[in-house]
């Protein structure tokens with residue numbers, strides 16, 4: 001697994017060489033980026049790999065040089081986790097990160113009952129306990145098979161039928177409540193994993209953005225978690241295909257647990273042409289209805 005960092009900022013086209021020289025000085029060798037002109041400025045989006053030689057501390061120093069020497073501020077940052085083919089082949093579990101490179105995979109909650117409490121008084125993250133079935137406008141699912149509703153996965157009838165046919169195990173279904181127009185209404189089911197995985201290995205990569213507020217002391221806000229990584233012994237005897245992670249994730253406001261699926265589930269999705277096989281966010285196959293599964297790593 002490689003950690004890549006993309007920087008996004010604008011420069012005057014004439015200063016491109018100087019910018020590249022500053023990167024080179026920090027041991028980061030980038031090509032002249034594709035320049036996309038907007039007005040008089042050109043956007044500059046180098047992507048490079050972080051490793052033992054180029055650490056995030058180097059990058060934080062690089063940002064200071066870019067600011068002091070060239071007046072470049074407000075640098076956008078984006079991390080990518082790039083897995084090798086063998087990591088895809090060997091993984092027995094996958095984290096489902098997306099069911100489409102499109103905002104339509106997200107549906108709004110339309111009045112589910114939750115009991116809400118504050119989890120962290122420093123950053124204000126809140127915990128919520130679900131007290132009723134999810135309430136959504138099921139007509140918005142259209143021909144999608146799995147949509148995301150405030151931290152939960154909701155499956156279409158067809159996907160549920162396939163999961164039963166293929167003996168996918170380890171989950172409960174809770175039918176959602178429809179709220180919206182009658183036209184296009186359809187049955188849909190929240191997938192609730194029955195098991196929680198053991199805690200991740202302490203070797204999991206944890207990152208933060210040098211250009212933003214430092215991480216909160218709760219260890220959640222401002223922290224970018226790397227891929228899920230487990231001690232092999234802790235999960236060899238697991239049975240079933242659907243799991244919650246032990247660690248909290250959050251959407252900036254509320255906590256939720258990520259759902260992980262077995263290799264068998266991922267293969268079922270690809271075999272039935274629900275999604276093409278996608279390997280990473282930058283894969284050309286990652287279209288509006290393709291699913292992004294990241295392999296779970298082992299130590």
Ligand SMILES: [Zn+2]
Nearest residue numbers: 120123216218
């Ligand atoms: Zn916090």
